[in-house]
Amino acid sequence: MHPDFRQGHVSAWRARMSTESGSSRRATLDNMRPSAAAGRSNTVNRLNRYLAIGFGLMALAPCWAFAQRQVLDFNRDWRFIKGEQPEAARHIDFDDSSWQAVRLPHDWAIAGPFNPSAPGSTGKLPWQGVGWYRKTFTVNGSPGRRVYFDFDGVMAFPKVYVNGQLAGQWDYGYVPFRVDATPYIRFGQKNVIAVEVDTRRHQSRWYPGAGIYRKVTMTVTNPVHIAHWGTFVTTPAVADARATVRLQTWIENHQLADQEVSVDVAVFDPSGAQVAESSKRGVAPANGSGLVDQQFFVMKPQRWDLDKPNLYKLVATLRSGDKELDSETVRFGIRTFQFTANDGFHLNGRRVQLKGVNLHHDLGALGAAFNLRAMERQLEIMKDMGVNALRTSHNPPAAEVLDLCDRMGIFVWNEAFDKWNATADNLNGPAGVLPHAERQLTNFVKRDRNHP
Known part of the structure; x- marks a missing residue:
């Protein structure tokens, strides 16, 4: 895999509840026996109290869970319509009952109709136009x-409205982006998100698809949390005896006071056994972000390679004192690589002949809407024909593509742009190249930098 790419975001919550030991419960029940009627009454009363306490603790568990991160699948129960809509379509009380019910990822163009007179390079399908999506x-x-709403890919130029307010927008259909919806959310009440998609200004030399064609998630966090794509794992020194692992964690603080924090780390090898741990303290400044930087060793590392794609799991837990604020899980590989002038590519000290293909993001007759099994099947077929390398021509793929390549042992040439003009959604000519590229490449590299 490319040396500087991909971070996956996986988060979990845990509610801890202590209970009496079995021997303690038995002793308590033994003490209830002396009297018959009164004893049975006391026993029932005490058991009822224990049950009440137990159910009370169970009722509290969701409240404890909300103290940590939630990452929610946001792909079901959307409404869609093609064509321009009135301004009211972005508002919460708009009636969208006549719109088509869809599930994301969604490509509105693959359904046709087929147009024989349209350019063959883009499939002769109606991908250029305007579409609207809404979800309650x-x-x-x-x-x-x-x-936060995280969009993995929207073709193209999406504008995201939350309860009628413009919460965010983006300008390249192949790069993921985040929308901070916090100022517009009504907690515990009805909310509506509306997304306007407009592909009329996008240019393409291949079939690009149209719509919200990759996954969407909603992430709910504490005001102090690990930043989006905020964990960066590198292996600055690798030897057979041990590997040095460096973890940089960026912390966001949306409070008015500085926050003292610690980042606890646990590392698990490919079999699931814990092989390293570390902890480092830091400070997240008020209304800002801070960095916690730490290093530790993994002994006798199992290297990631094309024929043995060993992956380690790193769990980073953000704490303030004894309180767990946030947690992320990142998978990474330990390897060395080198491109030489005279001998090509070397992986883990040996020369490797790359045998690769160019692969566009669409899934043939399935269109551009990402499907994990369809993508996995494509890679299986290519591995069967001898492929060990993939070029993501000519744009960043879905995050799951890199996850599959990590697991299947495939080298990736992770590409960002086809050209610097409207095929990259840069509409401002030469003057727009640098600011546009910096914005897109920042998201591109941060998302993908942890891949082996």
Whole structure:
């Protein structure tokens, strides 16, 4: 895999509840026996109290869970319509009952109609136009929590409205982006997200698809949390005896006071056994971000290679004192690589002949809407024909593509742009190249930098 790419975001919450030991419960029940009627009454009363306490603790568990990160699948129960819509379509009380019910990822153009007179390079399909998506949802919790929408790919020029307000927009259909919806969310009440998609200004030499064609997630966090794509794992020194692992963690603080934090790390080898741990303290400044930087060793590392794609799991837990604020899980590989002038590519000290293909993001007759199994099947077929390398021509792929290549042992040439003009959604000519590229490449590299 490319040396500087991909971070996956996986998060979990845990509610801890202590209970009596079995021997303690038995002793308590033994003490209830002396009297018959009164004893049975006391026993029932005490058991009822224990049950009440137990159910009370169970009722509290969701509240404890909300203290940590939630990453929610946001792909079901959308409404879609093609064509320009009135301004009212972005508002919460708009009637979208006549719109088509869809599930994301969604490519509106693959359904046709086929146009024989349209350019063959883009499939003779109606991908150019305007489409609207709407979804009603609720957010548990209370004000002070942060709410983000993460779009893995929208073709093209999406504008995202939350409860009628423009919450964010983006300008390249192949690069993921985040929308901070916090100022517009009504906790515990009805909310509506509306997304306007406009492909009329996009240019393409291949079939690009149209719409929200990759996954969407909603992430709810504490005001102090690990930043988006905020964990960066590198292996600055690798030997057979041990590997040095460096973890840089960026922390966002959306509070008015500085926050002292620690980042606890646990590393698990490909079999699931814990092989390293570390902890480092730091400070997240008020209304800003801070960096916690730490290094540790993995002994006798199992290297990632094309024929043995060993992956380690790193769990980073953000704490303030004894309170767990956030957690992320990142998979990474330990390897060395080198491009030489006279001998090509070397992986883990030996020369490797790359045998690769160019692969566009669409899935043939399935269109551009990403499907994990369809993508996995394509890679299986290519491995069967001898392929060990993939070029993502000519744009960043879905995040899952890199996950599959990590697991299947495939080298990736991770490409960002085809050209610097409207095929990259740069509409401002030469003057727009640098600011546009910096914005897109920042997201591109941060998302993908942890891949082996």
